[in-house]
Amino acid sequence: MTGDLPHLEQVFPHLAAAGYRPKSPRSSLYNCIAYAAGDETRKWGGFREIGYHWPDGAMEGHGLDALISAFEHLGYSVCDDESLEQGFEKIALYLDKDGFWTHAAKPCEDGQWTSKLGDLEDIIHSTPQAVAGPDLHETKASSR
């Protein structure tokens, strides 16, 4: 599975080796958090005051606790790892070394994963680690 998108491979150093393919063209209308939550119409920004979407009642912020809170309000809870389990829908959450949440990825039905990469393309990738950025600190998994 080769995607041939060098601009992505440049910023996601594990992508080419892990394998990926494009799913849909660039769009700045939604971001990875929205995409993982099934929303392709809005940007989920962590802060409501500026005008970005964030789930009602969820903690606001740029850190992993805020991101976990957002997905908890969608019915997810933190689990041990991102391995796929029958009866559970999992997502992978990413944190960088500065404590910012950076990304969320969700599995496809065939066991691969899919991500929206910033304002760039949506892609299918083989593993959650494929879209870890150079400054990845930690991943968490949530399931429902």
Added chain:
Amino acid sequence: MGQTLAISDELHARLEAAARRRGLESVEQLLEAWQANEEQIARFERLARLWKQETAHLSNVAKKALHPAYQEIIGMGERVVPMLLAELKREPDDWFWALHAITGASPVPAERGSLRAMTDTWLQWGAANGYRV
């Protein structure tokens, strides 16, 4: 080295009137102000281009807003608001933090999230506050 440009009396009178409307004392001051503005526009365009190139892969808006080029644009202050609004009109993007940080305004209702709706709201805010875009 300076350049000399011959202009008609009529055009000179119009430039003098434009200078007076801006509280300036001479046509020379008006031309200097225009040149400074052109330099600010070029600086903004360079920073905006750099920010877009280096943050397009990011999803966390707070992280995007902390990019040095974005912070430098915020540091340019109120004079950059018309440029931000024009850029937003040309290509909607995450300029809302910068506009909020500079103006203190929050015209977009919370929970909106739609880039187009947020853009339209800021452009309406700009028109209502005297910014011609």
